[in-house]
Amino acid sequence: MMPLWCYLVVASALFAIGTFGVLTRRNAIVILMSVELMLNSANINLVAFWRYHTPLDMAGQVFAAFVIVVAAAEAAVGLAIIIAVYRHYRSIVVEEVDALRG
Amino acid sequence: MERRDIVTALESLLRDTLGFGSELSLFIATILGVVIIATVPLLVIIGLIWGDRKFGSRVQDRLGPNRVGPFGLLQSFADLGKLLTKEDITPANADRLIYNVAPVLSVASVILVWAVIPMAPNVVGVDLETGVLYIIAVASLGTLAVVMGGWASNNKYALLGGFRAVAALVSYEIPMVMALLVPVLFLGTGSLVEIVEAQANMWFVALSPIAALTFFLASQAEVGRPPFDLIEAESELTAGYNVEYSGMKFGMFMAGEYAHWLTQGVLLAVLFFGGWNGPFVDRWPWLGIFYFFIKSLILFFASDLVRFTIPRLRIDQMMHFNWQWLVPLSIVNLLVTALLLKIIQELGFAVDLANSPGFVDTLPMTIIMLAGNALQVAVVLSIIRFRGKRQRLMAAAGN
Amino acid sequence: MAGIEITPHTFFFLLSTILTLGGAIGVVNNRNLVRGSIWLIVSLFGVAGYFVLLHAPFLAAVQVLVYIGAIGILITFAVMLTRGMTQLQRRFSSLWWLGASASLLLFIVLLFTVIEPIWGDLSAVPDAPPGSTTDLGIALVSGDGFVLPFEVAAVLLTAAMIGAIVLAREARNADE
Numbered sequence: 001m002m003p004l005w006c007y008l009v010v011a012s013a014l015f016a017i018g019t020f021g022v023l024t025r026r027n028a029i030v031i032l033m034s035v036e037l038m039l040n041s042a043n044i045n046l047v048a049f050w051r052y053h054t055p056l057d058m059a060g061q062v063f064a065a066f067v068i069v070v071a072a073a074e075a076a077v078g079l080a081i082i083i084a085v086y087r088h089y090r091s092i093v094v095e096e097v098d099a100l101r102g
Numbered sequence: 103m104e105r106r107d108i109v110t111a112l113e114s115l116l117r118d119t120l121g122f123g124s125e126l127s128l129f130i131a132t133i134l135g136v137v138i139i140a141t142v143p144l145l146v147i148i149g150l151i152w153g154d155r156k157f158g159s160r161v162q163d164r165l166g167p168n169r170v171g172p173f174g175l176l177q178s179f180a181d182l183g184k185l186l187t188k189e190d191i192t193p194a195n196a197d198r199l200i201y202n203v204a205p206v207l208s209v210a211s212v213i214l215v216w217a218v219i220p221m222a223p224n225v226v227g228v229d230l231e232t233g234v235l236y237i238i239a240v241a242s243l244g245t246l247a248v249v250m251g252g253w254a255s256n257n258k259y260a261l262l263g264g265f266r267a268v269a270a271l272v273s274y275e276i277p278m279v280m281a282l283l284v285p286v287l288f289l290g291t292g293s294l295v296e297i298v299e300a301q302a303n304m305w306f307v308a309l310s311p312i313a314a315l316t317f318f319l320a321s322q323a324e325v326g327r328p329p330f331d332l333i334e335a336e337s338e339l340t341a342g343y344n345v346e347y348s349g350m351k352f353g354m355f356m357a358g359e360y361a362h363w364l365t366q367g368v369l370l371a372v373l374f375f376g377g378w379n380g381p382f383v384d385r386w387p388w389l390g391i392f393y394f395f396i397k398s399l400i401l402f403f404a405s406d407l408v409r410f411t412i413p414r415l416r417i418d419q420m421m422h423f424n425w426q427w428l429v430p431l432s433i434v435n436l437l438v439t440a441l442l443l444k445i446i447q448e449l450g451f452a453v454d455l456a457n458s459p460g461f462v463d464t465l466p467m468t469i470i471m472l473a474g475n476a477l478q479v480a481v482v483l484s485i486i487r488f489r490g491k492r493q494r495l496m497a498a499a500g501n
Numbered sequence: 502m503a504g505i506e507i508t509p510h511t512f513f514f515l516l517s518t519i520l521t522l523g524g525a526i527g528v529v530n531n532r533n534l535v536r537g538s539i540w541l542i543v544s545l546f547g548v549a550g551y552f553v554l555l556h557a558p559f560l561a562a563v564q565v566l567v568y569i570g571a572i573g574i575l576i577t578f579a580v581m582l583t584r585g586m587t588q589l590q591r592r593f594s595s596l597w598w599l600g601a602s603a604s605l606l607l608f609i610v611l612l613f614t615v616i617e618p619i620w621g622d623l624s625a626v627p628d629a630p631p632g633s634t635t636d637l638g639i640a641l642v643s644g645d646g647f648v649l650p651f652e653v654a655a656v657l658l659t660a661a662m663i664g665a666i667v668l669a670r671e672a673r674n675a676d677e
Contacts, residue, residue: 002510002511002514002554004619005616005619006514007551007555008615008616008619009612009616010518010521010522010551012608012611012612012615012616013522013608014521014522014525014544014548015607015608015611016604016605016607016608016611017522017525017526017528017529017604018525018529019600019603019604019607020529020600020601020604021528021529023599023600023603023604024529024593024594024596024597024600024601025529025592025593025594026591026592026593026594027534027592029534029537029575029578030528030529030531030534030537032575033528033537033538033541033575034528034529036541036545036568037525037528037541037544040544040545040548043548043560044548044551047551047552047555047557047560048551048555050555050557050631051555051556051557051631055556055630055631055632056631056632056636057632058632058636058637058640058646059640059647061557061559061560061632061637061640062637062640062641062646062647062650064557064560065559065560065563065637065641066650066654068560068563068564068567069654069657069658070654070657071567072567072571072658072661073657073658073660073661074661075571075575076661076662076664076665077661077664077665077668079574079575079578079665079669080664080665080666080667080668080669081668082578083578083668083669084668084669095594
């Protein structure tokens with residue numbers, strides 16, 4: 001087995017890459033995909049800690065499952081918002097979507 | 103837990119008969135097992151393409167391939183030679199990477215499914231606890247290949263085929279999962295090996311014919327067979343997602359497609375028709391492979407019969423059929439099955455299916471389950487009748 | 502890295518790492534949206550590989566199942582919404598160097614505050630076999646387990662579905 005810290009390093013690297021995408025990309029869909037990456041890095045941590053510290057108590061896996069559920073809901077609502085924004089502005093570049101009133 | 107898969111069997115064979123060391127024999131057995139499991143479906147479909155064309159011709163009152171070899175048996179090899187010698191074209195402005203990966207992914211997704219299929223006692227790639235879920239997860243990769251190929255071809259017809267594939271996947275996956283959950287409900291495990299072993303004396307199709315039927319219809323759409331082959335409808339989209347492909351890349355898409363069709367029959371056989379179970383299997387386990395393939399092929403040709411006789415639906419009819427009929431029916435069926443299992447338990451007729459009980463022991467449970475299914479069928483039929491009547495009345499009023 | 506044996510397990514860990522991080526870099530650093538979503542699939546596949554290595558086969562299967570279906574839709578929308586935008590000219594916002602240094606800083610902070618205490622700690626996993634998929638199922642629906650969060654998740658999904666439909670629906674009565 002790989003030791004626990006290997007998983008943690010990978011997860012934090014994935015989280016950092018996701019953060020980079022959210023902070024710097026201009027396209028709303030790419031930002032959404034970067035958020036998925038960050039959620040997945042959290043999932044790696046949850047499952048890794050579950051495996052190494054409380055393998056009999058299923059809380060870690062249950063939480064990871066809930067994260068997947070929330071990610072699915074977030075993707076659905078996020079895409080719906082992107083579609084609505086695109087209808088209004090004809091663009092999904094976040095810098096061009098800056099009006100507060102319609 | 104005792105592992106009963108093909109790698110373990112091969113390993114002990116190598117160690118005991120050839121006298122290899124344990125690590126060497128494990129290494130060779132693993133590679134051999136993977137190669138065998140991956141080759142079986144591809145070997146079967148070479149013969150199956152001939153059988154499918156011959157059968158289809160007979161249904162449509164034609165002769166079918168009859169020039170190459172006796173009865174046209176070598177037709178597949180002639181086609182293979184033709185595909186191999188064709189020029190390999192990549193369209194201008196195509197996304198080369200995705201364009202070339204898509205056919206490989208199409209074949210790979212099917213071969214991955216075969217890793218968990220029990221073909222005979224102890225002949226299974228790996229016995230997964232979540233085997234049923236694994237099948238759905240991996241099979242959806244095939245649809246991804248269709249989308250990738252359709253997009254990367256830089257062709258409007260191909261792209262439309264890809265979009266339709268996404269729509270079909272997302273909608274028909276729901277009734278398929280619901281139908282797959284019924285055998286899981288009976289046993290409390292998703293392991294395909296245990297599902298097959300539990301059907302030694304009573305096939306699950308007798309316990310839940312509606313689940314078998316919804317699985318058949320949903321998988322028919324999922325693998326893109328007529329009447330649900332909207333992703334490659336020739337009359338609308340020329341050839342759909344693979345219109346730009348030529349040579350062996352097209353050949354791989356076609357092989358992947360046939361393998362998906364075969365896998366549909368195989369999954370039905372494993373989940374609802376007893377898999378390798380049959381007379382005398384306990385004495386001669388090798389008979390299991392024979393029964394397994396006979397059942398799978400019968401189910402494959404049953405699906406073929408549908409394919410060659412029923413005309414193609416429109417895309418809106420296809421979505422309509424799924425969301426208005428299959429999804430509600432499969433959800434209601436799952437709920438009714440769970441309820442009936444609880445009732446059976448309360449009445450004391452419950453048998454532990456995991457220990458492959460005898461035919462007579464399972465009989466009361468089967469009768470109750472069948473009655474529940476018959477009730478659902480009656481409800482569905484009366485809804486259809488009511489709707490038809492209303493439509494006739496509305497048509498009459500319109501005139 | 503001393504003390505980590507080269508076993509098949511190590512090999513698959515490295516493979517998953519390459520898939521996960523390589524795919525993630527592909528997502529954030531791509532001019533082509535469709536390729537970006539393919540990279541996302543590669544990355545999430547790597548994460549599923551970790552779940553298998555960590556003895557969570559159910560989560561691995563769900564990961565592939567949910568994300569492939571969802572990402573298929575994502576590709577479709579990406580293509581539909583961004584006609585002629587597969588060769589994005591300006592990928593990053595003008596403050597990209599700020600975002601890059603912020604995420605690098607975050608990574609370093611995570612390394613030194615969270616992981617440093619157990620850096621190089623090779624303590625093995627507990628001997629007890631981990632809970633199985635059956636245990637997970639029981640935990641999800643048992644009264645002293647997670648049945649309430651489970652129901653809340655169901656409500657959340659329903660709400661998200663209705664919300665998505667309302668948001669994405671064409672405003673039909675706009676000109677009435």
